[in-house]
Amino acid sequence: MSVPSRGRTPGPRAVRTPGGFSVRLDPRALLAMLLLAVVALAVGIVLIGSGDFPMSPADVVRTLLGNGTAAQEFIVTDLRMPRVVVALLVGVALGVSGAVFQSLSRNPLGSPDVIGFGQGATVGALTVIVVFKGGAAAVAGGALVGCLLTGVAVYFLAWKRGVHGYRLVLVGIGAAAMLTAFNHYLLTKAALVDATRATVWMTGSLDGRGWEQAWPLLIGCLVLLPLVLGHGRALRMLEMGDDSAYALGVSVERSRLVLMLAAVMLIAVATAAAGPIAFVALSAPQLARRVTGSPGPNVGAAACMGAALLVVADWVAQQAFGDSQLPVGVVTGVLGGCYLLWLLVTERKAGRI
Numbered sequence: 001m002s003v004p005s006r007g008r009t010p011g012p013r014a015v016r017t018p019g020g021f022s023v024r025l026d027p028r029a030l031l032a033m034l035l036l037a038v039v040a041l042a043v044g045i046v047l048i049g050s051g052d053f054p055m056s057p058a059d060v061v062r063t064l065l066g067n068g069t070a071a072q073e074f075i076v077t078d079l080r081m082p083r084v085v086v087a088l089l090v091g092v093a094l095g096v097s098g099a100v101f102q103s104l105s106r107n108p109l110g111s112p113d114v115i116g117f118g119q120g121a122t123v124g125a126l127t128v129i130v131v132f133k134g135g136a137a138a139v140a141g142g143a144l145v146g147c148l149l150t151g152v153a154v155y156f157l158a159w160k161r162g163v164h165g166y167r168l169v170l171v172g173i174g175a176a177a178m179l180t181a182f183n184h185y186l187l188t189k190a191a192l193v194d195a196t197r198a199t200v201w202m203t204g205s206l207d208g209r210g211w212e213q214a215w216p217l218l219i220g221c222l223v224l225l226p227l228v229l230g231h232g233r234a235l236r237m238l239e240m241g242d243d244s245a246y247a248l249g250v251s252v253e254r255s256r257l258v259l260m261l262a263a264v265m266l267i268a269v270a271t272a273a274a275g276p277i278a279f280v281a282l283s284a285p286q287l288a289r290r291v292t293g294s295p296g297p298n299v300g301a302a303a304c305m306g307a308a309l310l311v312v313a314d315w316v317a318q319q320a321f322g323d324s325q326l327p328v329g330v331v332t333g334v335l336g337g338c339y340l341l342w343l344l345v346t347e348r349k350a351g352r353i
Contacts, residue, residue: 029292029301036291036304040091043311044084048076050318086209086273087314087328088307089217091280093270095288095306096228096299098281100263103239103297104256105168108343111282112267115172118278119179120150121271122202126183129198130190139201140213140272147271150175151264155257204277204329206314213273220269227262228299231255236296277329279336280306280313286343 042057049055053075055063063072064081094112102110112118124146128134134142158171183202187195228235234255237245245252267281287309288301310328313335317326 026292026294029294029298032288032292033301033304036288036301036308040088040304040308040311043308043315044088047084047087047311047315047318048080050315051075051080082210082214083206083314084311085214086217087206087310089214089221090206090270090274090277091284091307091310092225092303093217093221093266093306094277094280094310095284095302095304096225097263097266097270098283098306099285099288099297099299099302100228100235100259101281102285103235104259105166106239106241107166107169108286109282110169110172111279112263113276113278113281114176115169116154116174116176116179117147117150117172117264117267118271118276119176119183120153121147121268122183122276123179123186124149125201125271125275126186126190126198129201130186130194133194137212140216143272143275144268147264147268150179151260151268155260200327201275203327204275204332205327206274207325207327209274217269217273220265224262224266224269225303228259228266231259231262232297232299235259235299239296275329277310278333279339280309280332283336283339284309286339 045057045060049057049060053071055072055075059068059072060076062068063076068076098111101112101115102108104110105115121143124142124144125139126142127146128138128142132138154168154172154175157175158168160167187198190198234245234250237248237250238252238256238259242252245255270277284306285298285302288298288305289295291305292298292301294301310332313331314328317328317331320326
């Protein structure tokens with residue numbers, strides 16, 4: 001008879017469902033996800049109460065439950081809540097997309113904003129702004145198309161009897177460099193008004209976001225997140241290498257293609273809604289692994305971590321500099337840049353780069 005050690009956190013365990021499926025549960029990972037989700041929602045409530053008409057968290061919750069005044073309901077529901085919803089959903093989409101790409105590439109630098117997908121979305125948006133003088137909906141559509149085309153191009157350029165992780169990262173970095181150069185070219189050819197508008201969009205911002213951005217983003221997440229979670233076992237096996245995945249019965253190329261398509265769509269809808277917000281997709285999965293202490297993609301924890309990171313960054317952008325509000329992309333860029341330097345130093349000390 002085995003006796004559990006005292007003071008140790010229970011490890012992962014398998015639970016069999018009535019349908020005969022085996023589900024792997026990790027108590028520490030579930031607890032971490034719950035705490036991250038609580039943090040994200042709590043900061044979101046604080047954000048809703050911040051502004052020229054301040055409200056306490058209790059007033060915000062009371063208004064959300066339908067017990068506020070008409071003025072409070074207008075401020076919460078129509079003015080401030082859409083921005084917070086967009087921030088949470090964009091964080092979720094970026095976190096999941098980053099977790100998928102880092103697992104498929106088996107590389108902590110295999111993030112969508114490092115391997116060119118954010119730059120591809122920017123090319124599509126800037127083309128609509130500079131060349132076609134399109135409105136907000138057209139810019140979002142251009143970002144979506146640009147990201148999808150970049151994903152297709154990077155996939156086929158990295159293909160050689162399959163898509164190897166390091167080849168995907170190298171091709172993506174090269175594509176990112178070329179797309180960035182093209183973005184700069186578009187800016188040099190733009191009129192002053194269009195160049196200013198394009199620069200603001202490229203920074204990544206949640207200012208002025210309404211329900212017209214939140215609903216398409218919510219629909220995209222509701223469709224794509226179950227698709228990624230449904231391929232969770234295949235993603236874990238692919239992280240072990242193609243040969244191991246083949247041996248365990250995974251359809252490697254089909255699963256990789258479906259997961260990459262879902263991840264590209266997630267980064268596309270997130271960028272279309274809020275612009276290219278840097279480094280959340282890079283840092284959220286890595287931080288999620290450290291918090292949960294669990295190997296593997298940690299898709300759920302990465303989603304909650306991405307949401308928490310983005311709403312905290314938005315709170316810092318609004319509150320840390322007094323009356324001067326920063327775009328949230330500036331804050332995530334600074335924090336993510338510091339994290340990237342730390343990650344590179346850590347990987348070099350470990351002898352992995």
